[in-house]
Amino acid sequence: MFTKIMVPVDLAHAATVEKAIQIAADLARLHNAEIFLVGVTDTAPGSVAHDPHEYQQKLEKFAADHSSRHGCSMAAKVVICNDPAAELDEALEDYGKEINVDLVVMASHLPGFMDHLFHSRAGHLATHTDISVFIVR
Numbered sequence: 001m002f003t004k005i006m007v008p009v010d011l012a013h014a015a016t017v018e019k020a021i022q023i024a025a026d027l028a029r030l031h032n033a034e035i036f037l038v039g040v041t042d043t044a045p046g047s048v049a050h051d052p053h054e055y056q057q058k059l060e061k062f063a064a065d066h067s068s069r070h071g072c073s074m075a076a077k078v079v080i081c082n083d084p085a086a087e088l089d090e091a092l093e094d095y096g097k098e099i100n101v102d103l104v105v106m107a108s109h110l111p112g113f114m115d116h117l118f119h120s121r122a123g124h125l126a127t128h129t130d131i132s133v134f135i136v137r
Contacts, residue, residue: 002031002132006101008092009037011048011058017107020136024105025070035074036099037063040084040091052080093129105134 007024009017021037028035039059041052049055056078063076079095081087096104 002027002033002103004034004036004099004101005103005105006036006038006092006096006099007105008107009039009059009062011039011055011062012046014062020105020107021066021074022070023134023136025066025072025074027103027105028072033103035072036077036101037066037074038077038079038092038095040079040081040088042082042084043080052078089128093131096129096131101131103132103134105136108135108137 005024005028007017007020009021024035027033037059039055041049041055043052045051046055049058056076059076059078063074067074077095079091081091084091092104095101
């Protein structure tokens with residue numbers, strides 16, 4: 001049913017994506033699908049990495065660790081954009097379409113006051129793309 005599964009990963013908050021990765025791994029084994037761990041960053045130094053190359057290296061290590069832990073292959077991909085906070089949804093959607101992803105497994109957060117003013121990333125992606133989105137809380 002699924003052949004390519006994308007899991008957005010923010011290395012600054014890596015612990016929040018563990019459940020989504022577990023679900024993606026279970027689905028990948030069930031459907032013999034590929035998993036793509038995708039991180040979105042810019043070219044400016046940040047709290048996780050000094051540049052996109054270093055971010056890619058860290059994401060590749062993260063993917064390798066999770067591949068061995070979950071028993072399935074996970075590819076790491078860094079998407080670079082000018083302003084990740086503003087362009088994250090579009091960057092994820094564009095990359096997902098580029099590689100023909102048919103499922104996004106995405107971690108969410110517990111709703112709070114700001115969710116009444118702004119939509120969540122997962123909610124935005126689920127309502128603005130034709131790719132199936134599995135939101136994990």
